[in-house]
Amino acid sequence: MKSQLAIVRHGQSEYNLENRFTGFADVDLTTQGREEAAMCGRKLQGMQFEACFTSVLKRAIETLDIILDTIGQKQLPVYKDAALNERDYGDLQGLNKAETAEKYGAEQVALWRRSFDVSPPGGESLKQTQERVLPYYYANIEPLLQQGKNVLIVAHGNSLRALMMHLENLTPDAISHIDLLTGVPRVYDFDDSGKISYVQHLTS
Numbered sequence: 001m002k003s004q005l006a007i008v009r010h011g012q013s014e015y016n017l018e019n020r021f022t023g024f025a026d027v028d029l030t031t032q033g034r035e036e037a038a039m040c041g042r043k044l045q046g047m048q049f050e051a052c053f054t055s056v057l058k059r060a061i062e063t064l065d066i067i068l069d070t071i072g073q074k075q076l077p078v079y080k081d082a083a084l085n086e087r088d089y090g091d092l093q094g095l096n097k098a099e100t101a102e103k104y105g106a107e108q109v110a111l112w113r114r115s116f117d118v119s120p121p122g123g124e125s126l127k128q129t130q131e132r133v134l135p136y137y138y139a140n141i142e143p144l145l146q147q148g149k150n151v152l153i154v155a156h157g158n159s160l161r162a163l164m165m166h167l168e169n170l171t172p173d174a175i176s177h178i179d180l181l182t183g184v185p186r187v188y189d190f191d192d193s194g195k196i197s198y199v200q201h202l203t204s
């Protein structure tokens with residue numbers, strides 16, 4: 001059965017605006033972040049979803065709520081799970097990214113942010129994030145897509161990059177060069193055999 005999956009990184013958060021590591025820190029969206037969520041809804045206008053998934057962090061939950069309100073589908077079932085949380089940035093959470101690079105070196109910070117299997121101090125590597133994201137996806141989301149149901153996931157930069165590695169068969173090196181913009185939907189079309197036939201990044 002054909003189906004579509006839309007994935008969206010939450011709108012700009014307060015820590016995104018202040019260039020701070022966020023991770024599990026449960027911060028609010030900014031006004032711009034709420035506007036990005038509404039813009040995302042307008043881009044998804046016309047898609048009919050059967051189920052939505054998000055993390056237990058309010059920046060993602062509120063982004064999803066604004067999207068559903070914008071597309072008039074607030075009646076949909078929403079499943080919240082910590083498996084979709086942003087990667088845990090551990091001891092870096094709340095620290096300014098530029099100041100952290102000055103203190104530990106740009107190379108070390110780049111490794112903590114974009115390597116696959118190096119964990120930030122006290123936090124999760126992308127690999128560890130993937131080890132909770134993919135089992136959740138296989139158990140709860142992939143079956144719906146195989147039944148021909150359209151699904152919307154609103155989560156975080158790294159939990160979605162972990163999922164993208166699977167969906168787009170990306171290597172650790174390839175994913176290290178990919179960032180997800182806040183509030184910009186990426187839509188996957190699945191064909192009757194469950195293979196991805198088309199990917200579109202609705203930037204404009």
Ligand SMILES: O=C(O)[C@H](O)COP(=O)(O)O
Pocket residue numbers: 020021022023086089113156157158
């Ligand atoms: O958790 C955060 O700091 C951001 O949402 C993602 O951060 P990163 O792009 O530095 O991994």
